[in-house]
Amino acid sequence: MSWLVFGFLAWIGGWWLNHVLSHRPRTRFTGLAVPVIFGLTVVVIWESLVRGLEISPVLLPPPTQIAATFAAKTHILWEDFVQTVLKGALTGYVLGCGAAFLMAIAVDRFPFLKRGLLPVGNFVAALPIIGMAPILVMWFGFDWQSKAAVVVVMVFFPMLVNTVEGLADTDAMQRDLMRTYAAGYWKTLLKLRLPAAMPFIFNGLKIASTLALIGAIVAEFFGSPIKGMGFRISTSVGQLALDLVWAEIVVAAIVGSAFYGGIALLEKALTFWHPSQRGRA
Amino acid sequence: MRNLVPVLTVVAVIFAIWYAAAIVLNAPWAHNKAERAGTELTFSELVADTWSQNKPKLPAPHQVGAELWKTTGEMVANGRGFSKRSLIYHSWITFSATGLGFVLGTALGIALAIGIVYNRTMDMSVMPWVIASQTIPILAIAPMIIVVLNAVGISGLLPKAMISMYLSFFPVVVGMVKGLRSPGPMQLDQMRTWNATPAQTFWKLRLPSSMPYLFTSLKIGMAASLVGAIVGELPTGAVAGLGARLLAGSYYGQTIQIWSALIMAATLAAVLVGLIGMIQRMVLKRMGMA
Numbered sequence: 001m002s003w004l005v006f007g008f009l010a011w012i013g014g015w016w017l018n019h020v021l022s023h024r025p026r027t028r029f030t031g032l033a034v035p036v037i038f039g040l041t042v043v044v045i046w047e048s049l050v051r052g053l054e055i056s057p058v059l060l061p062p063p064t065q066i067a068a069t070f071a072a073k074t075h076i077l078w079e080d081f082v083q084t085v086l087k088g089a090l091t092g093y094v095l096g097c098g099a100a101f102l103m104a105i106a107v108d109r110f111p112f113l114k115r116g117l118l119p120v121g122n123f124v125a126a127l128p129i130i131g132m133a134p135i136l137v138m139w140f141g142f143d144w145q146s147k148a149a150v151v152v153v154m155v156f157f158p159m160l161v162n163t164v165e166g167l168a169d170t171d172a173m174q175r176d177l178m179r180t181y182a183a184g185y186w187k188t189l190l191k192l193r194l195p196a197a198m199p200f201i202f203n204g205l206k207i208a209s210t211l212a213l214i215g216a217i218v219a220e221f222f223g224s225p226i227k228g229m230g231f232r233i234s235t236s237v238g239q240l241a242l243d244l245v246w247a248e249i250v251v252a253a254i255v256g257s258a259f260y261g262g263i264a265l266l267e268k269a270l271t272f273w274h275p276s277q278r279g280r281a
Numbered sequence: 282m283r284n285l286v287p288v289l290t291v292v293a294v295i296f297a298i299w300y301a302a303a304i305v306l307n308a309p310w311a312h313n314k315a316e317r318a319g320t321e322l323t324f325s326e327l328v329a330d331t332w333s334q335n336k337p338k339l340p341a342p343h344q345v346g347a348e349l350w351k352t353t354g355e356m357v358a359n360g361r362g363f364s365k366r367s368l369i370y371h372s373w374i375t376f377s378a379t380g381l382g383f384v385l386g387t388a389l390g391i392a393l394a395i396g397i398v399y400n401r402t403m404d405m406s407v408m409p410w411v412i413a414s415q416t417i418p419i420l421a422i423a424p425m426i427i428v429v430l431n432a433v434g435i436s437g438l439l440p441k442a443m444i445s446m447y448l449s450f451f452p453v454v455v456g457m458v459k460g461l462r463s464p465g466p467m468q469l470d471q472m473r474t475w476n477a478t479p480a481q482t483f484w485k486l487r488l489p490s491s492m493p494y495l496f497t498s499l500k501i502g503m504a505a506s507l508v509g510a511i512v513g514e515l516p517t518g519a520v521a522g523l524g525a526r527l528l529a530g531s532y533y534g535q536t537i538q539i540w541s542a543l544i545m546a547a548t549l550a551a552v553l554v555g556l557i558g559m560i561q562r563m564v565l566k567r568m569g570m571a
Contacts, residue, residue, distance in 0.1 A: 015402070022405040031405070038406035059429050116287030120295075127547045128508045130420075131523075134531030134539055139306075139338065214420045221515055222531050237428045245425050257413060 007048030014041030061243040069243040070250060076232070077251050084229040085255055087144035089216035092151025097208055100156045101201070104163035105189070118164060125157040133219040142223045150219040155208035162207070166200025167193050199274050202267040209259045213252060299342055306338040307331035340537045348541040365521070368545050374522040376549060378438055378510040382445020383503055389446060390453025390502070391495075397454070398461045398487075399479075408458070415451050420444075423512050441513035441522075445506035452505065456498025460491025493570060496561035503553050511546060523549070 014037050021030045021037075043063050049055070050062040057065060070077070107113045133150050140146035170193050178188045220230025229248050236244045304327070311330040315322045322330070332341040340348075349368070356367040364370065393411070396403045423444050430440040464486050472482045514524030523546045530539035 018406050019402045022402045034402075034405040035409035039410060059432055112287050112290075115284045116289075116291035119284060119288050120291050123551065127550050128504075128511050130508055131511060131527055131543045131546050134527050135536070135543075138531065138534070138536070210415060218420050218512060222528070233422070233425065237425050240428075242425065242429070245422070249422055249425075253413075 003048040003052030007045045007052060010041055010044040010048065014038065014044075058240050058242060061246055065243050066246040066250065070247040073244060073247060076244075077247060079227050080229045080232050080248065081251060081255070083144060083225070083227045084147065084216050084220065085213070088147030088219070088228070089151055089212045091144070092148035092216065093155060093208060093212040095148065096152035096155035096212075097159050097205060099152070100159035100204075101163055103156075104160050104167065107160070107164050108167040109185075114164065118161070121157050121161050121164075125161055129154050129157075130215065130218055133215075134222045137219060137222045143225055144228075147216045147219045147224075147228075151212045151215040154211045154215040158207045158211065159204040162200045162204030163197060166197030169200060170196045198271045199267075202263065202271065205263050206260060206267075209263055210256060213256050213259070217252065296342060299339075300332070303337065303339045303341045304328055304331045307334055310334065310338070336534050337536055340540050344537055345540045345544060348537045349544060352541065353545075368523075368526070368541065371521060371523050371526050371542070372545055372549055375507070375510050375514065375524065375546070376553075378441035378513065378522070379445055379503075379507045379549075379553070381438060382442035382509060383449050383506040385442060386446035386449030386502060386506060387453050387499065390450040390498075391457055393450070393454045394457030394461060395483075397458050411451065411454050420448075420509070420512050423509070423515070427513060441510050444513040445509035448509040449502035449506035452498040452501040453495070456494040456501075457491055460494030461487045463494065464490050489568060492568065493565065496557065496564070499557050499561075500554050503557055504550055507546070507550050507553065 018034050018037055021034050024030060047062045047064060050057075050060055061069075107117055130150075132153050136149045136153065137146045140149050174192060174196075175188065178192050183191065217230040217233070220228045221234050224231040229252060233245050233248050236242070236248070308327060308331055311322065311327055311334070314330070331337070333344070334340075337344070352366065352368040356364060357369070393407065397408055398404070426444060427440045430436070430443070468486060468490075469482070472486055477485070510522070511524035511527070514522040515528050523542050526542035527539055530536065530542065
């Protein structure tokens with residue numbers, strides 16, 4: 001009972017603190033503190049609900065137990081991280097985005113391809129591509145190569161569509177200026193159109209970063225060697241070792257956010273000139 | 282319409298590559314069979330064999346088409362359109378989870394968006410987490426959600442729908458926040474000069490002007506919730522649904538079955554997204570926005 005009261009008080013306290021902070025002038029500190037307080041409040045409420053209502057840890061382990069498992073099983077988590085993220089997701093991500101980028105330049109060069117491939121690409125981007133996973137696992141075997149292949153297929157079309165859109169983002173005036181400089185196709189591409197396409201390319205890279213992780217993990221449900229995050233999640237669920245599952249999820253969350261954040265930082269450094277970036281200090 | 286020729290060309294090229302790849306990928310097995318039978322394959326025999334194997338590495342399009350017809354049209358013709366062997370039955374299972382999850386996700390997304398737009402505290406505390414929630418591979422916890430909800434006695438449609446909901450609420454939140462904030466200061470001032478209450482401002486200005494954003498997000502949300510429903514079917518032990526067909530196919534090496542389930546899923550996605558597009562055109566036309 002006392003746990004429930006504690007959780008309720010934590011909720012009221014956290015909400016009150018956020019209410020006060022958010023009605024003060026916006027600074028970098030409040031912009032960071034408010035979401036952090038919200039997150040901490042959720043974790044505290046979770047812990048006190050699980051303890052107060054005596055929910056079985058088999059169903060929903062409390063955060064402290066997850067943290068303990070995380071600390072105790074770092075070697076397993078690291079092994080899975082290397083297998084799924086570094087070998088599967090990252091390889092596929094680089095290959096898929098690279099291929100889509102080159103394809104986008106070719107599509108942009110030939111209007112016929114653009115008119116033919118873009119509608120098809122848009123269509124494919126809406127399809128449940130994850131369904132290709134069992135087929136690709138069958139073709140490329142159980143190890144990380146098949147996971148990388150799934151990631152390639154998943155990231156290809158979002159990246160292609162975004163890059164093509166970006167390459168079309170220059171206006172006639174800018175292209176005319178390049179022509180008055182006697183710049184050829186390649187010069188215009190390198191000096192004007194690729195830089196102008198950067199915001200779109202980064203948008204594609206961001207979308208692809210979350211897809212890559214999902215693809216690599218879900219592909220492991222269809223068969224994998226005895227390591228990897230997807231493998232660990234599906235087997236641990238079978239053993240009802242939910243604390244280990246949650247630890248894997250924490251790893252996935254950290255990796256996903258870091259991946260996304262890294263790309264966002266790179267974007268900030270490379271597209272500092274774009275209006276969407278200039279406003280933020 | 283002027284895109285018709287290029288699109289058809291690209292589709293034709295895809296089919297050509299598909300048939301060629303089927304020859305290449307299935308050739309080893311064809312050669313293997315021929316060797317054991319002690320015969321030599323001519324090229325035309327090889328092609329005929331690779332396009333008609335029972336468990337090919339890559340089934341040829343006409344094989345997938347035949348399987349699709351066998352499990353949909355032919356079963357309907359026999360009056361068994363809803364039997365457990367028919368893809369229509371499995372599509373229906375997947376669709377019901379998708380639809381429920383989509384409706385729940387849209388409702389949750391719109392509610393969150395209204396909260397975020399009208400409450401500063403929610404804007405600052407919830408919005409970053411909504412964005413962060415999508416950098417987490419949610420699909421990865423799909424099996425866990427299913428198992429946990431099963432353990433507390435919730436099974437069947439709802440667990441799958443929950444996963445769909447989780448995937449589809451995000452685009453709706455982001456789109457609706459943008460949409461509800463799209464009226465400019467000028468329009469908001471106009472509402473104030475009319476002495477409009479906040480509720481009137483919401484119903485007569487903010488909500489109507491968010492419609493184009495809403496429909497764009499609904500299309501993304503629908504595609505996402507279909508993916509959620511399919512992945513949600515994987516750990517339920519391959520009982521029913523398109524995801525279960527995929528898993529069963531991959532267990533037993535039934536590639537033709539996998540491909541037909543995949544094509545069915547693609548068709549379902551196209552139909553659902555197309556349906557929302559149609560409603561979008563109708564609504565926006567009535568509102569004078571398209």
